[in-house]
Amino acid sequence: MAVNTNVTPAIQFTDVEMTFDTRAGELIALQHVNLAINDHEFIAVLGPSGCGKSTLMRIVAGLLKPSAGTVSVHGENVVEPRDDIGIVFQKPTLLPWATLEDNVVFPMKHKFGRVTQEQRERAHELLKLVGLASLENRRPGRLSGGMQQRVGIARALLHNPDILLMDEPFSALDALTREEMGYELQNIWQEHRKTVMFITHSIVEAVLLADRIIVMSHGPGAHVAEDLRVPAPRPRTGDSMRLSEMQDLVSHLRDILMTKKVA
Amino acid sequence: MTATLTRVNRVPGLLPGLTFLIILVLWETSTRVFTIPTFLLPAPSRILEGFDAVTVSRWLAHAWATLRVAMLGFLTAIVVSLPLAIALTRFKLVSSGIYPLLVVIQSTPIVAVAPIIIVTMGSGDVSRVLITFMISFFPLVVSMTTGMKATPDELIELSHSLKAPAIREFTQIRIPYAIPYIFSGLKISVTLSVIGAVVAEFVAAEKGIGYFIQFSTSLFKIPQAWAGLGILVLMSLTLFQIIAQTQRYFFPWSLPRESK
Numbered sequence: 431m432a433v434n435t436n437v438t439p440a441i442q443f444t445d446v447e448m449t450f451d452t453r454a455g456e457l458i459a460l461q462h463v464n465l466a467i468n469d470h471e472f473i474a475v476l477g478p479s480g481c482g483k484s485t486l487m488r489i490v491a492g493l494l495k496p497s498a499g500t501v502s503v504h505g506e507n508v509v510e511p512r513d514d515i516g517i518v519f520q521k522p523t524l525l526p527w528a529t530l531e532d533n534v535v536f537p538m539k540h541k542f543g544r545v546t547q548e549q550r551e552r553a554h555e556l557l558k559l560v561g562l563a564s565l566e567n568r569r570p571g572r573l574s575g576g577m578q579q580r581v582g583i584a585r586a587l588l589h590n591p592d593i594l595l596m597d598e599p600f601s602a603l604d605a606l607t608r609e610e611m612g613y614e615l616q617n618i619w620q621e622h623r624k625t626v627m628f629i630t631h632s633i634v635e636a637v638l639l640a641d642r643i644i645v646m647s648h649g650p651g652a653h654v655a656e657d658l659r660v661p662a663p664r665p666r667t668g669d670s671m672r673l674s675e676m677q678d679l680v681s682h683l684r685d686i687l688m689t690k691k692v693a
Numbered sequence: 694m695t696a697t698l699t700r701v702n703r704v705p706g707l708l709p710g711l712t713f714l715i716i717l718v719l720w721e722t723s724t725r726v727f728t729i730p731t732f733l734l735p736a737p738s739r740i741l742e743g744f745d746a747v748t749v750s751r752w753l754a755h756a757w758a759t760l761r762v763a764m765l766g767f768l769t770a771i772v773v774s775l776p777l778a779i780a781l782t783r784f785k786l787v788s789s790g791i792y793p794l795l796v797v798i799q800s801t802p803i804v805a806v807a808p809i810i811i812v813t814m815g816s817g818d819v820s821r822v823l824i825t826f827m828i829s830f831f832p833l834v835v836s837m838t839t840g841m842k843a844t845p846d847e848l849i850e851l852s853h854s855l856k857a858p859a860i861r862e863f864t865q866i867r868i869p870y871a872i873p874y875i876f877s878g879l880k881i882s883v884t885l886s887v888i889g890a891v892v893a894e895f896v897a898a899e900k901g902i903g904y905f906i907q908f909s910t911s912l913f914k915i916p917q918a919w920a921g922l923g924i925l926v927l928m929s930l931t932l933f934q935i936i937a938q939t940q941r942y943f944f945p946w947s948l949p950r951e952s953k
Contacts, residue, residue, distance in 0.1 A: 491854050511854040519847040527869050527946045540865055541855040569946050 438505040439466040440593060440625040441490055446499035448485055459485050461651035463499070465644060469592075472619055472626040474636035477646030477655075478687060483629045484520075486646075487595045490627065491517055503593065516586035516624075518596040522578035524570040524585075530557060531566040534584045549588065556584035559618060576607040583618070594624045600635065612638055616665060633683045637676060638666055645686060656686065735916040740923065743916030746909075756924055758901040759890045762818065763932075766825025767886035771879075774830050778837035778871075779863055799831040803889070807896045816897035824896075825889030829882045836878025840871025873947040876940040883932045887925060902928075 448460040459482040467473050475483050488494040489501050492511035501508045503515070524533045534553040535545045557563045560580035570578055579599055586594060600608045612635055619626060619639075630636050636643050640660055647655040660679065662670040670676060702708060717737050723729070724736040731739055744752075780787045807824050814820040844867050852862045868875075894903030902921045909918040940947060 488850075491850075493850055493853055511856050515854070517851065517854055519850070521845065521847060523845045523847040523851070525848075525866075525869070527872070527944070536865075537851070537855050540852060540857045540861055543861070571946055 440469045440471070440504060441465075441467040441627065442502045442505075443486075443489075444500050444502070446486075446489065446496045446501060448482065448489070448494070449497045458651045459649055460496075460653070462653045465654050465657075467625060467627060469625055470623045471642065472628065472640050473642045473644055474628045474630055474640035475644045475646060476630060476633065476636045476683065476687070477652065478648055479631060481646040481649045481652040483631075483646060484597050487517075487597050487627060487629050490593075491515055491595055513589065514592045516589065516591035516594050518579075518582050518586045518594065518599045520598045520601060522570075522575070522582035524578055524581055526569065526571060529567050529569055530562060530573075530581050533570065533581055534588055537585060537588055553584070553588060556587055557581070559587075559621075560584050560614070574607070575603050576611055579603065579611065580614075583615070587618075587622070587624075592625060594626045596626065596628045598629050598631065601631070608632075608635070613667075615639060620665060633680055633687070634671070637680055637683070638671070643679075643683070645683065658683075732913060732915045735919055739916045740919040743914075743918070743920035744923075746914065746917035746920065747905075752924065755900055755902050755905045755921075756928065758898070759887070759894065759903060759925070760928060762821045762825055762893060762901070763883075763886040763890040763928075765818070765822045766889050767829055767883055769822060769826045770830035770833050770882055770886070773826070774833040774837055778834055778841060779867075781834070781838045782841040782867065783859075783863075795831065795834060798827070803828045804892050807892055811893075811897045821890065821893035821898070824893040825886050828889035828892065829885040832881040832885065833875075833878045836874045836881075837871055840874025841867040843874065844870040872940075872944050876936065876944070876947065879936045880933055883936055884929045887929045887932065891925065 443463045443465040446460055446463040447458070450457045450459055463486065475486060477483050485494060489496050490503065490508065492508050492515075495509075503512060524530075525536060528536065531550065531553050532539075534556060535549050538545050538549050554563065554566060557566050560583055562577060562580055562584075565573070565577075570581065573581075579602075582599070586596075600611050603611060616639060628636070628639060637660055643656075643658045643660060644654055645656040645658070646652045658679065661675045662673055671680075720734075721736050721738060724734060729736075735743070747755075777791075781792065782788075803824060806827070810824055811820050814823060841863070848866050848870075849862065852866055857865075890901065891903035891906075894901040895907055898904040902925050906918045906921040909915070909921065
């Protein structure tokens with residue numbers, strides 16, 4: 431991808447508000463959300479559960495319309511789902527009847543009704559990238575959660591989107607796999623430099639992966655409470671976490687999340 | 694001991710076969726020892742003789758009459774329930790408008806409605822197929838709808854995020870996802886369709902196994918009625934197995950892990 435000298439942010443939230451009609455009445459999930467995410471930036475959205483992190487992602491994806499305010503991608507208002515966005519969901523949700531390769535090319539088959547040879551080759555490359563090339567003709571049935579989520583990531587990258595939205599993609603994995611997947615995602619990101627919006631409730635994950643951490647306040651009416659830059663250079667390893675400025679960041683984040691000081 | 698039991702369990706059909714054999718032997722001996730009258734409970738050997746009551750071609754004709762109605766009713770149930778299930782899944786209005794009606798139909802004892810249908814629609818095939826259809830279609834609609842609604846939200850979101858044509862949400866995601874549910878429904882429905890055909894024959898027919906059983910009991914020829922029953926059981930089991938094997942052969946991924 432060419433270097434973008436343009437200053438238009440990849441994703442921009444302007445005064446976004448989101449209210450849901452619930453049985454208990456109107457629930458204001460998000461209020462006055464203002465945020466700009468730059469091209470090729472990896473940002474982590476961190477916040478307590480129920481603060482509307484996923485809602486934020488679904489608005490960018492064009493799956494939900496904000497009640498007020500606007501979200502723009504590359505300067506265009508989001509009014510419907512866009513082609514330059516890939517989504518990795520919390521659960522991998524693969525098709526149990528399709529092989530891994532067919533799962534990766536599924537978005538194309540679903541959107542256009544057919545799959546080209548080129549797309550199949552790309553799927554093969556992506557499965558190689560996530561370390562599953564040898565299993566491409568297997569069905570997902572017996573794969574571990576981590577392997578399934580790798581397929582989910584390959585699926586999201588198939589159409590080579592500029593923006594990757596990830597909704598707590600590793601939260602269903604065990605701690606060890608989770609860490610491993612984190613490093614792998616970092617490698618993929620360093621190779622492809624997508625703009626990534628990574629939703630998580632894990633402080634360590636956010637600190638390890640992101641350029642910038644956006645901390646959301648407690649709902650209802652959640653908004654951006656803090657916008658923090660992660661100081662450690664890349665590639666980050668287990669050692670990066672030992673840097674004193676990283677430890678300060680972690681304890682700062684823990685403080686604001688645990689003591690509910692987030693205003 | 695447990696090791697032997699595990700090994701026995703590994704031979705498919707051995708344990709149920711043995712159980713069946715033991716029951717047969719107990720049945721035969723108890724009817725002889727306690728001299729149970731044949732009209733109350735004929736011994737298996739007498740039932741076997743009952744098969745000789747009519748010729749093989751007569752049996753086949755009766756069996757075919759029942760099977761034909763059962764299959765026509767079953768196929769009608771499939772053809773009606775698939776679009777209905779799609780509509781119930783897709784449109785909330787249809788769902789809230791029609792579903793209660795379906796429950797009312799299901800709560801109605803169709804056996805009681807059968808004579809009314811025969812009077813209204815005549816004693817032809819149409820009535821019998823309609824009765825069979827009414828008995829067998831409900832589990833299909835429910836299983837199909839449940840399956841289509843059980844599709845993970847993320848996949849539907851993926852579909853929306855791709856702006857794919859709405860029809861493909863069903864052909865490529867919801868219907869394949871519902872396959873395990875659909876086959877559970879088909880297994881129940883196919884056995885119900887045999888019941889439906891027999892009920893219809895009880896009310897109005899001049900051939901079919903159901904008709905044969907009723908005719909035989911009215912003449913007090915109990916062993917041959919039991920023989921007819923045996924054929925019905927065999928028919929239901931065969932149809933059930935055809936469905937089960939179809940799923941195993943064409944949709945192995947849809948089976949629970951231990952039954953692969």
